[in-house]
Amino acid sequence: MCQFENGAFQKKESSNFDFSISKFSNYQIFKLVTMNLKLKIWRQKGPKDNGKMVDYPISGISPDMSFLEMMDVLNDQLVEKGDLPVAFDHDCREGICGSCSMYINGEPHGPGRGITTCQLHMRSFTDGDTIHIEPWRAAAFPVIKDLVTDRSAFDRIIQAGGFISVNSGSPVDANAIPIDKHDSDRAFDAATCIGCGACVAACKNASAMLFTSAKVSHLSLLPQGQVEARDRVLAMINQMDEEGFGNCTNTGACEVECPKGISIENIARMNRQYLGAAISYSPPKATGGGD
Amino acid sequence: MSEFREKTSIVDARVPEGPLANKWSEHKNHVRLVSPGNKRRIDVIVVGTGLAGASAAASLAEMGYNVKSFCFQDSPRRAHSIAAQGGINAAKNYQNDGDSTYRLFYDTIKGGDYRSREANVYRLAEVSASIIDQCVAQGVPFARDYGGLLDNRSFGGVQVSRTFYARGQTGQQLLLGAYSAMSRMIAKGGIKMYNRHEMLDVVLVEGKARGIIARNLRTGEIERHSAHAVVLATGGYGNVFFLSTNAMGSNVTAAWKAHKKGALFANPCFTQIHPTCIPVSGDHQSKLTLMSESLRNDGRIWVPKKKGDTRKPIDIPEEERDYYLERRYPAFGNLVPRDVASRAAKERCDAGYGVGASKMAVYLDFKDAINRMGEDVVASKYGNLFQMYEKITDENPYKTPMRIYPAVHYTMGGLWVDYNLMSNVEGLFVLGEANFSDHGANRLGASALMQGLADGYFVLPYTIGDYLADDIRTGAISTQTSEFDAAEKEVKNRLHQLLNNGGTKAVDYYHKKLGKIIWEQCGMSRNAEGLKQAIADINAIREDFWKNVRVPGTEGELNQELEKAGRVADFIELGALMCQDALDRNESCGGHFREEFQTPEGEALRDDDNYAYVAAWEYQGAGMPARLHKEELHYENIKMVQRSYK
Ligand SMILES: Cc1cc2nc3c(=O)[nH]c(=O)nc-3n(C[C@H](O)[C@H](O)[C@H](O)COP(=O)(O)OP(=O)(O)OC[C@H]3O[C@@H](n4cnc5c(N)ncnc54)[C@H](O)[C@@H]3O)c2cc1C
Ligand code: SF4
Ligand code: FES
Numbered sequence: 042m043c044q045f046e047n048g049a050f051q052k053k054e055s056s057n058f059d060f061s062i063s064k065f066s067n068y069q070i071f072k073l074v075t076m077n078l079k080l081k082i083w084r085q086k087g088p089k090d091n092g093k094m095v096d097y098p099i100s101g102i103s104p105d106m107s108f109l110e111m112m113d114v115l116n117d118q119l120v121e122k123g124d125l126p127v128a129f130d131h132d133c134r135e136g137i138c139g140s141c142s143m144y145i146n147g148e149p150h151g152p153g154r155g156i157t158t159c160q161l162h163m164r165s166f167t168d169g170d171t172i173h174i175e176p177w178r179a180a181a182f183p184v185i186k187d188l189v190t191d192r193s194a195f196d197r198i199i200q201a202g203g204f205i206s207v208n209s210g211s212p213v214d215a216n217a218i219p220i221d222k223h224d225s226d227r228a229f230d231a232a233t234c235i236g237c238g239a240c241v242a243a244c245k246n247a248s249a250m251l252f253t254s255a256k257v258s259h260l261s262l263l264p265q266g267q268v269e270a271r272d273r274v275l276a277m278i279n280q281m282d283e284e285g286f287g288n289c290t291n292t293g294a295c296e297v298e299c300p301k302g303i304s305i306e307n308i309a310r311m312n313r314q315y316l317g318a319a320i321s322y323s324p325p326k327a328t329g330g331g332d
Numbered sequence: 333m334s335e336f337r338e339k340t341s342i343v344d345a346r347v348p349e350g351p352l353a354n355k356w357s358e359h360k361n362h363v364r365l366v367s368p369g370n371k372r373r374i375d376v377i378v379v380g381t382g383l384a385g386a387s388a389a390a391s392l393a394e395m396g397y398n399v400k401s402f403c404f405q406d407s408p409r410r411a412h413s414i415a416a417q418g419g420i421n422a423a424k425n426y427q428n429d430g431d432s433t434y435r436l437f438y439d440t441i442k443g444g445d446y447r448s449r450e451a452n453v454y455r456l457a458e459v460s461a462s463i464i465d466q467c468v469a470q471g472v473p474f475a476r477d478y479g480g481l482l483d484n485r486s487f488g489g490v491q492v493s494r495t496f497y498a499r500g501q502t503g504q505q506l507l508l509g510a511y512s513a514m515s516r517m518i519a520k521g522g523i524k525m526y527n528r529h530e531m532l533d534v535v536l537v538e539g540k541a542r543g544i545i546a547r548n549l550r551t552g553e554i555e556r557h558s559a560h561a562v563v564l565a566t567g568g569y570g571n572v573f574f575l576s577t578n579a580m581g582s583n584v585t586a587a588w589k590a591h592k593k594g595a596l597f598a599n600p601c602f603t604q605i606h607p608t609c610i611p612v613s614g615d616h617q618s619k620l621t622l623m624s625e626s627l628r629n630d631g632r633i634w635v636p637k638k639k640g641d642t643r644k645p646i647d648i649p650e651e652e653r654d655y656y657l658e659r660r661y662p663a664f665g666n667l668v669p670r671d672v673a674s675r676a677a678k679e680r681c682d683a684g685y686g687v688g689a690s691k692m693a694v695y696l697d698f699k700d701a702i703n704r705m706g707e708d709v710v711a712s713k714y715g716n717l718f719q720m721y722e723k724i725t726d727e728n729p730y731k732t733p734m735r736i737y738p739a740v741h742y743t744m745g746g747l748w749v750d751y752n753l754m755s756n757v758e759g760l761f762v763l764g765e766a767n768f769s770d771h772g773a774n775r776l777g778a779s780a781l782m783q784g785l786a787d788g789y790f791v792l793p794y795t796i797g798d799y800l801a802d803d804i805r806t807g808a809i810s811t812q813t814s815e816f817d818a819a820e821k822e823v824k825n826r827l828h829q830l831l832n833n834g835g836t837k838a839v840d841y842y843h844k845k846l847g848k849i850i851w852e853q854c855g856m857s858r859n860a861e862g863l864k865q866a867i868a869d870i871n872a873i874r875e876d877f878w879k880n881v882r883v884p885g886t887e888g889e890l891n892q893e894l895e896k897a898g899r900v901a902d903f904i905e906l907g908a909l910m911c912q913d914a915l916d917r918n919e920s921c922g923g924h925f926r927e928e929f930q931t932p933e934g935e936a937l938r939d940d941d942n943y944a945y946v947a948a949w950e951y952q953g954a955g956m957p958a959r960l961h962k963e964e965l966h967y968e969n970i971k972m973v974q975r976s977y978k
Contacts, residue, residue: 087889106616107724113618113840120838120893125884128892130406132579134619135720137504138410160723185550186890189406193527196407200519204512205471209391209789211462212469216426219480229473229498232505236409259471266471 076102076168080115082127083175085184092184094173104164108151109134109141111163128187134159136300139235142242143188144175149239149298157237157300177238179247181285192238194284195252201280202273203256205265224262232259233301240295240303246287251295253281254311255303261314271318278315343596343948343963345750347451352969353433356455359751360794364801371396374800375559375808377544379531379586381408383503383781384764385565386510387788393522394513395793397800400557401514401523402546404530404581404895409511412567412579413784416503417624417717419485419495420781422460427484431492433457438970440779443489443669444744444772445922445938446972447599449946449965451751452769459790460782464496466789470509474498485713486629487777489669489977495778500624500716506781510788529555530895531586532823534562534593534760535815541590541760542809543816545823549895552888554824556816558809560800561759563792564590565784568743568765570603572903572910573855574847576740577609577622583899584906587747587766595755596948596961598748598768600906601914604775604923605856606741607673610724610734611693620739621724623696624717625777628666630701630710631734633657633677635685635694645687645695645733656680664977671774671923671936672977674738678856679934681737688735697733738856742780744771744923745913748948748963752795753787756948759799763787768946773922827887830897835880839896842877846870846900846907854911859927863915870908871955877904909949909958916960919943931974940972 077100085092099118102111109131116126130140141158145151151161166172174188182190232255240251257274260266266273289308296305337346348359366374374397378389381403393399403411423436436457441448464482468474474496475483484493498505517523528549535543535558543558569584570576591597608623634653641648656676658665668676677694680686687693702710707730711718718729725735746768747755753769754761764784771779810816853866877900885891920929920936921943929937944965949958 103614103616105613107618110616110618114616117838117840120882120884121836123882123884126893128890132405132410132581133412133415134580135415135621137501138405138412138414138579139407140405140410155719156723160720162723162726164726189890192406196409196515196518196525196527199409199512200515204516205469206516207466207469207513208394209387209466209513209793212465215424215464215468215474216481220476221480222476222478225473225476225480228471229505232471232473232508233501235414235504236407259473263471263473265469 074104075100076104076163076166076170078102078166078169079171081171081173082187084127084187086186088183088185102163104162106163107134107159108143108145108161108163109159128189130189131159136160137235139237142177142190142192142237142239144177144242146173149177149242150300154297155300155302157235160300177242179238179241179286181247181249182238182241192236194286195236195238195249197284198249198253198277198280199256202269202276203260205260206269218264220263228259228262231255231262231303231307234303235301237300239298239300241286243294243298244287245292245294246290248289248295249281249284249286250289250308250311251299251303251305253277254307257311257314258307270314271321274311274314274318341961342756343748343946343961345449345963347449347751352450352454355451356458363794363798366797366800366804368396370804372398373807374398374803375400376561376563376796377402377557377559378563378565379544380411380565380567380764380766381511381514382411382413382565382567382764383507383510383784384766384788385563386411386507386514387785388563388565388763388792389523390510390513390517391789391793392796393517393520396522399517399523400526400559402526402529402531402544404528404549406528408514408525408527409508411507412582413503413507413781415579416506416781417500417622418626419487419497419502419778420463420506420785421487421494421776421778422464422496422782423457423494424461424464426482427493429492431494435492436460436494439490440770440776441772441970442975443776444774445936445975446772446940446944446967447602447921447946447965448770448772450967450969455791456770456783456786459786462790463782463785467506467509467785470513472498472505472509474505485626486667488625488628488667488673489664489776495626497626500626500714503781506785510785531566531589532898533589533819535819536593536757537809537813537815540758543811545816545819547823550890552886552891554820556811556820558811558816560803560806560809561761561796563761563763564747564766565763565788566766568746569903569906570740570743572846572907573740573851574843575612575617575620575851577606577620580619583902585899585902587762588902588906590747590755590757590760591951593757594951595757595760596748596950597745597909597958598946598948599745599773599913600910600949601854601917601924602744602773602922603740603910604670604742604744605674605738607670607677607738608696608736609739609741610721611688611690611737621720622739622741623721623734623736625670627696627714627717628673630705630713631666631696631698632700633666633673633694633696635680635687639684645697654685661977668977669774669776671925674856675925677738693735693737695733696736698729699733702730740851740855742775744768744773744775748946752798753792754795754799761792761796763792773924826898827894829878830881830883830894830901831885831887833879833881835882837880837882839881839883839893839900842873842881843900843903846873846904850907850910854914857925857927858914860915863911866911867908867915870904870911874904874908874955877901905954908955912957913947913949916947917943936975938974944972
């Protein structure tokens with residue numbers, strides 16, 4: 042039997058891809074409520090430039106836009122005027138890659154909990170608001186341009202030990218070692234860190250303890266990760282210090298601003314492991330030679 | 333020379349002889365090896381740090397090759413693979429539901445509507461189980477049951493539970509696993525990482541890929557990098573549509589530059605439109621958000637039975653709802669493959685049954701699942717997806733059904749590769765979504781992650797040795813040669829042109845225009861007339877772009893508009909090729925639905941007598957039609973039948 046009313050699959054004019062807002066007729070009632078805002082944005086030409094806050098009035102912003110879409114509108118206007126658009130990091134625009142990193146009205150990733158900048162929507166603001174937009178501020182995250190910072194220090198912390206030493210090839214069957222679901226779930230919770238750096242930006246000491254402890258916890262909660270646990274925690278904390286991140290004074294600001302809800306329990310767990318490892322640690326003896 | 337026989341044509345995949353189930357192990361036993369001492373003398377460039385690139389880079393470095401890795405993000409961990417939600421397939425048969433290598437192979441071939449290469453797909457199914465072992469060993473926290481063993485869910489187009497997952501963040505966890513393996517090798521010196529770098533050309537020396545030209549995106553500097561082989565794992569080209577579920581930076585540039593240097597581009601019109609995405613809300617939209625296919629395990633898709641019904645969904649009684657997938661496809665119901673589900677949604681909306689303000693949406697309803705399992709269980713399975721939906725739409729999916737509509741998601745087409753994953757350009761290997769190899773005309777859910785990791789952990793590390801065995805005495809490749817000079821000059825000229833053409837329109841203006849044409853004429857359904865018009869329109873966009881685009885700033889600095897401009901310029905050329913390919917294929921198969929070729933029920937109508945081939949296109953110059961090479965597909969183990977999910 043034919044399931045189609047007109048017997049065949051036909052192309053229709055309207056599509057998912059209409060750029061004219063007028064198509065969305067019922068919606069217009071809400072949509073026509075647009076906002077005028079005053080943006081104050083950090084502009085810095087390059088790593089050596091001093092940088093300053095610059096004012097940009099913007100109008101016609103829909104509450105359904107994401108914050109970054111609002112920035113797109115601003116940038117298109119700047120380009121059309123022949124000005125330089127505001128540089129900012131972004132990629133997935135769905136809160137998972139950890140690229141976006143704006144300090145909005147004094148908070149990393151802006152108002153709202155459990156979200157990244159790209160998940161912030163303009164409905165969180167009201168008409169006439171002034172919005173301050175700055176880059177992450179931390180000695181270990183130098184500004185490259187405007188709102189773009191260099192977060193490669195995080196990569197180096199992972200390189201110091203944030204892995205399990207296993208080569209590709211022929212590992213044992215995945216179900217050979219059952220893992221307690223609770224441990225596995227807690228490991229997962231820690232592993233959801235997106236490496237955005239909001240914890241550092243939120244901390245008055247610019248400490249990277251939340252980030253580092255999330256990786257340490259993820260791996261050490263799993264049996265596969267326990268073999269190297271001691272060396273790992275020492276190496277990662279050592280690298281963290283070398284990168285110039287500050288000390289942790291337990292203010293908990295990081296946990297509040299973390300878009301992934303990484304808990305400061307991880308910091309406590311890492312501290313315990315670190316103390317244990319530091320006390321029992323003796324440098325490995327030189328090996329090599331022999332047969 | 334290699335054990336591998338000589339090529340008989342430009343598109344000879346050189347599939348090993350022998351029975352299907354033995355091909356891969358036999359091949360591995362016979363490919364040439366490079367000894368550990370010699371590996372140290374060999375450099376390999378890997379462009380891309382998604383699942384395919386990161387797993388390849390880590391594996392090659394562990395084996396002893398000198399690897400140089402590139403990505404355009406500020407960290408390899410941010411590659412687009414990070415966003416994959418639902419899961420990864422593997423024929424483990426942990427659920428004892430009759431799964432096997434053969435079934436995964438069969439489902440993938442059938443799901444791809446008989447347009448993929450048997451031997452490659454079989455190998456993929458064969459290595460799938462090892463992927464899960466590898467990832468668990470790295471510490472990837474897959475979901476487990478209370479007995480501590482790994483849990484599975486089902487995805488579309490199959491009747492077994494073989495999908496492994498880590499809540500709705502499977503891609504993140506898998507990529508962080510591969511990234512950690514890479515990080516370990518970076519620390520050991522086996523990989524040199526170049527983040528914030530964009531490859532802008534591949535350099536051929538005597539016909540072989542011997543290096544790349546890259547732009548340091550932080551300083552704007554143009555750099556030369558040489559190696560004995562170049563691996564592209566640069567992802568898919570879905571952003572040609574402007575709006576897609578891909579990350580903003582995903583692009584075709586690396587693959588397109590290789591295409592211009594002679595690499596064949598296969599099946600470019602095979603794109604996947606994913607059925608469950610959050611609908612467009614207005615013209616400010618910059619990207620679309622996927623709602624994972626896993627939701628179709630428990631969510632039911634429906635529209636009102638009455639045309640133009642404006643009641644709230646919860647006010648529409650059960651008997652006035654049309655669960656059209658369950659009605660049309662009783663055997664698979666809500667779990668039909670993506671192409672089928674997407675077209676069915678479009679059909680209902682086009683016929684006037686769509687919901688929401690735009691009327692271009694259908695409902696995905698969890699009411700029954702919540703009644704059956706309780707809100708807690710639903711939350712534990714899909715919590716982060718529900719939350720994501722609510723953040724974007726301001727609606728609570730526990731209380732009211734989600735509104736969804738199809739959106740561009742994945743590209744099955746890509747650079748042509750042989751059984752060894754080498755393109756027709758010697759020494760240029762292509763992995764992951766960037767190649768065309770395993771998914772035919774439609775990819776099954778949870779199979780892209782599987783393919784990316786199969787390519788990088790388990791296939792390339794073996795096959796690349798066969799090629800590199802000839803290079804143990806070559807010595808380092810110099811970058812001070814005329815080939816590098818010429819490639820660098822070309823790259824610089826192009827950047828210069830983009831920055832200095834005195835135009836007036838922003839890059840996005842062109843990208844949106846291009847996207848609209850491709851979506852309408854080369855999207856969920858296509859016809860000859862529309863495609864011909866699209867080619868003419870795209871050629872006009874290309875000319876206008878090069879005359880009137882405005883790119884501010886300079887070359888010697890971080891310049892995101894310049895990056896975008898280069899990518900859009902390549903998308904424009906690719907768009908024309910997609911339409912040419914779609915026009916040439918006078919049949920419907922998988923995601924390629926030509927209105928002229930359909931069954932009376934509106935299902936895709938294949939033409940196996942004339943189109944059972946891979947269309948591999950050779951570049952002939954911008955604005956010129958490309959030249960077609962056909963790789964005939966031979967099915968020795970599977971009988972080609974009309975796909976049915978009824
Ligand atoms: C939202 C979403 C959800 C998905 N969910 C699933 C799922 O549940 N299961 C599944 O199997 N599949 C899923 N997919 C598909 C899957 O995620 C992708 O196909 C896969 O991750 C692609 O991996 P890749 O390694 O080939 O490329 P990518 O992950 O896209 O990586 C590309 C890499 O190449 C680099 N690159 C690109 N161009 C250049 C250049 N010119 N110069 C330098 N570097 C460059 C990038 O920096 C990046 O590192 C999903 C896709 C999307 C969009
Ligand atoms: S711990 Fe949270 S805030 Fe810090 S990097 Fe990870 S996700 Fe971002
Ligand atoms: S852009 Fe990826 S997390 Fe915001």
